[in-house]
Amino acid sequence: MWKSVAYKEWLKIRWFFILSTIFGVLAVGYIFLKVQYDFKFNDPNNYWYVLLFMKVKYFSILKFVPLIIGFAVSVTQYFPETVDKRIKLTFHLPINENKILLIMMLFGTACLLASSTLLTLIFYVLSTIYFPVDIIIPALISITPWLLSGFAIYYLVAFIILEPMWKYRLFYLVFASAIFPIFLESSIAGGFAPVNMSLAVLVIGLSISLLFSGYRFRKGEQ
């Protein structure tokens, strides 16, 4: 049963997921091409000074990458369920309706986790070539809310897409617009350390929001 659900979800998202993850890998690659360039053509001492003491982020381009991946996965996974109300087919499967939504959500989460882990690993490994731990750790702290934003947008888009009524979708959109910018606040490298845990808790809370949209659909709010 789990395998069958995962199979269906994979068929929906595979190309967009693979392409957006490749885009993410290319973005990380671009960061280090730029770093290599700066090392070669600028004064390395000055470059390190800027990174260490002025807390400038050499990886800013990563900011919107998880968001793009999360958005792509969510739209490609949940939008096909709403076309011709195909979600009826999903809810009719011999499995509890909330459970199947949670399995779908967990599948998407696992995919995002895989792409986030891959991007973080590549980022970390390439960072160790050029930088000491004193620069890498703040960098990892800084990209954490961006990675979390990918999960947050994934859950919020699912919440909005599965909602059966446009009026409520707009209301949810306003709600999402109010909380989402928190993940993308500008800060110096490592500046997000105190709030990362809170953001993670918020993301976990958002993860089950699609159950509410599913419940409203089943009660006939159309």
Added chain:
Amino acid sequence: MGNNAIECNNLTHYYGNKMVYENLNIHVKEGSILGLLGKNGTGKTTTINILNGFLQPRNGECLIYGENSQHLTPATKARIGFLIEGHIQYAFMNIHQIEKFYSGFYKRWDKEPYWELMSKLKVGKNQKISTMSCGQRSQVALGLILAQDPDLLILDDFSAGLDPGYRRLFIDYLREYAKTKRKTIFTTSHIIQDMERLIDDVLIMDYNRVLAQRNVHEFMRDFKQFYFEVEAPAINLSNEEFVANFEKIHNKIEIYTYESEKFVKGYLKKKGIAHTNFKKIEMGLEDAFIGLTGKY
């Protein structure tokens, strides 16, 4: 008397202030095929949605195999095959992928009838369902239901978008399957002439009420149409108790009734209504449906 596969008691539903129906009672015996007929807006799809748990009625309940349709257990859902209006399926899959997907959910999955139907379709191995014709999609949806081997089939307007050949293929497969394996079917269709070949029992709904719920052959035997021409066109029999429906164009009268020819002739004689060309008109199910519900 067999058990009921479906039992709806005192079903009441409104959309806002607009009543769809009040205190509707439906019983579908196990092993029977019931056709729900009604004009647009009489609540056919509403009933299907309530049965599948996609709509909460304002009052009353539907029981499927004794379980409230709003809270069906996975085991009971596995016993129900559901065809959505328009033969909707996961259109991003091809016929192999969709068979593989569904087979993981049903213990009684039997892929043979599915592939037997697919072999009749001229579709490519990797052709997505989204690129198939409506007729081909109907065969995919039907094949999946047959492979699921459910005890109860709920079919929402199965004939929508199908040409006559595919409609006939769909009905013949379905009736043979249901009768051989003693399956129960609850179905709606806009094309009523199709139903005649398929159903055992008929439920005819009008706005806010049920007009008939009985065996279709008994209904066709008992419900009659009489035609005659009158000398005084001002006549109006629509309020007579025995008249189910009364249609008049100039001096040409059509009466729909459950009463006999003898009764109607006797009535006309008793009331002194002069008439000519009195005859009983043979009706198909569609004629009887229109006769009972009216043309408007």
